[in-house]
Amino acid sequence: MRASPGAEAIALRCCRRHDGAIMTSRSQITMDSGLQRRARQRAAELGLSFAEYVRRAVLRDLGEKQPKPDVSILFNLVDDGPPSDIARDKDRMLAEAALREHRRKKQQAAQRRPATAASQSRRD
Numbered sequence: 001m002r003a004s005p006g007a008e009a010i011a012l013r014c015c016r017r018h019d020g021a022i023m024t025s026r027s028q029i030t031m032d033s034g035l036q037r038r039a040r041q042r043a044a045e046l047g048l049s050f051a052e053y054v055r056r057a058v059l060r061d062l063g064e065k066q067p068k069p070d071v072s073i074l075f076n077l078v079d080d081g082p083p084s085d086i087a088r089d090k091d092r093m094l095a096e097a098a099l100r101e102h103r104r105k106k107q108q109a110a111q112r113r114p115a116t117a118a119s120q121s122r123r124d
């Protein structure tokens with residue numbers, strides 16, 4: 001394939017091989033000759049090959065690949081009590097949690113009331 005006038009086809013040297021960690025592939029890009037000249041010049045200033053300069057530019061634009069979170073951290077979080085089936089028991093579990101929270105708040109309110117009543121009697 002011939003590049004159009006004013007543009008040059010550039011092949012990035014990356015053979016298709018597996019070297020343990022990274023599978024690379026060969027890519028071809030077309031860019032304006034002035035842009036290519038400036039990119040080659042900048043690569044030389046940085047002490048990089050043109051191909052490495054382009055790879056770094058692409059990586060910088062796309063950002064680092066974020067690792068997928070390990071979902072196994074969600075399992076076996078609690079060791080006490082019998083195993084539970086959340087899909088089946090979620091309504092009951094939510095009701096129990098809501099009741100515990102209601103009782104806790106009610107108890108806190110009851111503990112505050114005597115102190116409030118005692119302070120009311122002092123004012124009278």
